[in-house]
Ligand SMILES: Nc1ncnc2c1ncn2[C@@H]1O[C@H](COP(=O)(O)OP(=O)(O)O)[C@@H](O)[C@H]1O
């Protein structure tokens with residue numbers, strides 16, 4: 001990671017972090033050594049590819065078997081089509097499942113070769129120029145063989161830099177492939193226990209071919225001494241991305257986990273099918289925040305990420321509490337419903353979401369709150385913003401099972417329209433099988449008002465700034481639920497993703 | 504400062520003329536008042552000058568310090584120093600008053616090539632100015648104009664004006680809906696900003712605001728035109744006799 005030597009350090013990242021990142025640079029999972037390796041993983045999916053992925057990760061036999069059984073199930077399944085999204089059929093045999101980025105020769109060699117729009121975006125996010133180069137996927141000069149073009153170093157650094165401190169607290173934070181080798185008992189016990197292999201088409205595919213992801217274990221009675229974060233980045237072309245995240249909060253444990261996602265622009269749509277599993281034992285609490293900024297495709301809908309994600313939390317223990325907060329601004333197609341299974345008595349689930357769809361983006365997202373235990377509570381606050389010709393659908397399920405005595409749900413679902421060519425749809429499903437349970441649902445739809453925009457502009461803001469301000473106001477309830485540093489980033493993202501939506 | 508010549512304005516959506524040849528010059532450092540019956544086109548004039556959509560200028564010009572402003576975007580006019588205190592200030596849910604103010608101040612500074620104010624500097628200035636307008640910390644935190652009383656909204660407009668330090672201030676019925684005390688506060692706020700380099704165009708229905716903000720010149724507007732111009736005594740005449748006499752006189 002020599003190229004990091006002179007990288008301007010982002011505010012709040014200390015020298016120790018940078019050094020730690022530099023030292024682990026060579027291990028970075030996505031940076032496979034040579035062009036030859038691509039020959040081991042031709043396009044398409046079959047048992048050999050599954051074996052190859054497992055072998056590349058040095059996995060034990062049981063893990064390979066687990067993958068293979070998922071693969072065999074997947075072959076029997078059909079792609080779902082109930083969501084309000086419309087995209088060209090995905091040819092699953094036309095994807096790479098294990099690949100390094102396209103040959104280096106075709107990668108941008110310097111900032112000059114990078115799409116200026118992309119650089120502008122990074123600049124607006126406050127990322128210094130040297131880091132922009134990393135993020136934009138610029139290859140380092142010969143001899144400087146550095147891998148982590150995706151500046152995913154935030155996750156590596158936290159996991160590495162603070163490894164001692166985390167270990168002292170008994171916290172395990174590592175990649176899932178490391179966990180498979182170093183903590184097989186935990187992985188065996190919990191992997192697939194929240195999102196079973198056969199859960200849905202994309203989750204099953206993920207179970208067969210997942211390449212990497214994060215693993216977190218917080219032991220009993222431990223409050224994780226710092227926030228954990230992972231920055232995911234889709235880098236390779238024509239390559240499906242399948243991360244797997246598993247977080248276990250043991251009895252009385254607490255952790256706040258941040259997930260950031262970015263992807264460079266590509267003309268060809270890319271598939272992303274991640275699975276996130278959260279396990280909460282008694283009195284445990286997990287806050288899981290996501291700022292998702294995958295490339296949304298261009299103004300005409302070309303390219304972008306097809307994002308099919310299964311995220312689920314299982315509040316197994318009594319009084320456990322989970323909070324999902326997400327800001328979704330990217331992806332061409334989003335299919336995502338972070339869910340809470342409120343199994344333990346008095347357990348609580350919260351879902352705060354901002355979903356922005358601009359241009360030709362399509363988002364079908366929401367949550368499921370499954371109340372199984374007594375006195376379980378859930379709260380849903382969803383803010384959907386549509387601009388351009390985008391379609392934004394909220395799809396939510398609140399289910400009170402027969403034993404969910406005194407279950408409570410409150411859902412607030414607000415849609416904001418910018419312009420008159422976009423759409424907002426709300427599809428709530430409510431099932432109540434216990435008479436003492438209460439479910440409340442409120443929904444509003446509003447338009448960005450010309451009077452508001454004129455008022456802001458008369459005070460000196462340009463039109464885009466004005467829209468961003470009004471929209472950030474609309475999203476405030478959710479932005480407040482985010483950790484500070486993410487809230488800032490999210491606000492900036494709201495502004496960027498709505499560019500060109502007016503006028 | 505502001506020079507309006509033969510301004511004709513109609514609605515974009517329907518065939519209706521509202522301003523029918525307005526001529527008006529506001530000199531630098533002066534306070535002009537416009538009075539006139541409801542529907543005479545006073546608000547329309549203020550909107551057209553500040554660049555609101557929906558109006559079509561069919562003839563005439565408007566210049567700010569010698570620059571034609573009618574083709575400029577609203578934010579460009581704002582950065583050039585034009586400010587409108589709205590007759591009906593707009594609510595922006597979820598956006599803190601302070602955030603709004605800081606975004607506005609920095610947007611204008613940026614447009615003029617000046618450095619942005621730091622959070623600390625900004626806070627200091629805003630607290631000072633808010634205090635003299637009896638705007639408390641709570642009101643600065645609340646979302647812009649949401650749930651504000653009529654008086655609070657108008658005081659908030661003056662606070663924005665004080666923060667933005669415009670050259671040309673247009674106040675559209677800033678006195679309407681205010682009780683005597685609130686009106687005094689607003690007038691004091693305006694008077695504190697009076698300056699040799701700053702001009703005001705005060706639109707009002709009533710003489711009473713002009714007791715507190717002493718105008719240099721008073722215009723009467725009727726049916727889309729300035730029909731009479733005079734000194735402060737003209738406002739008193741309206742107060743005592745209404746518009747009927749003046750309108751009859753010029754008809
Ligand atoms: N956007 C609009 N649509 C329709 N009529 C309008 C619009 N704006 C102004 N008018 C009309 O133009 C005339 C002048 O209005 P306005 O400028 O608000 O007057 P004033 O402020 O003097 O009371 C009124 O007859 C009003 O109804």
Ligand SMILES: [Mg+2]
Nearest residue numbers: 545546590676
């Ligand atoms: Mg009016």
